[in-house]
Amino acid sequence: MAEIRTIDLTNFPSEEANLREACQTLGCFRLVGHGFPDSLPAEMKAACIIKRLNSDVIPGSGYLSPSPTNPLYEAFGLYDASSPLDLHALVVDIASKIGKSLGVPSCPFEQWPCQFRLNKYSFTEETIGSSGVQIHSDSSFLTVLQEDDSVPGLEIMDSSGSFVPVHPVPGSFLINLGDIAKVWSNGRLHNLKHRVQCKEAGERISIALFLLGPKDSPVEPAPEFVDSDHPRLYRSFTVESYRQLLLSGPYTGDKLSLLLM
């Protein structure tokens, strides 16, 4: 069973060890005490729909239409989102606390762009049991996810490789770590595998804010994580080239492993 730990943002530094454990094992936790009002989801949906005609800035950052792999899914993206509200500051704060919990006092996250995405799933009686979004880990450093409160579907992979359904908790965000977190931490942070399954009919909407990675420099491990006992795991690459790699051909497993040293 996957225990999703709850992290209270108002309770630092006491929560540091809890945060470190969550990020090194499951790669996922539930965030409370974030200070955002409960009305946020509706505001975020509205802001995203207005921007739906946004096109790609980096590969996969704009509109994604239903595809043969994910026919029930489409997404509206917004690159370098620091609005609505100051979610960028929240994401940077969470990422910095994760870095600090691993002994990195000064992190570069302030300079890293975000991508905002609204995911829309058209679930019907006929599609129950089929896939909404195939298994993946996010290419980002971390993702702040606002789940749909009424239509379920998200499942995360636990350490035994089993998928566990996630039950939304109103007023909280689900935070999960992605591939860039694994590379930046030289393997210390766990990139959570997850998927969305159609379990009941209805339109399911989730909102994700991704802290992507460095904008103008390569993704590299922080120096604190590399020494003779912990040799460097991954070659240097840019966020853009990595996303190009992910979008090339169908997902056939762990593309990050192609970048191992």
Ligand SMILES: O=C(O)CCC(=O)C(=O)O
């Ligand atoms: O819709 C969800 O709950 C998850 C979406 C997701 O995995 C993603 O946007 O990367």
Ligand SMILES: [Fe+2]
């Ligand atoms: Fe995801």
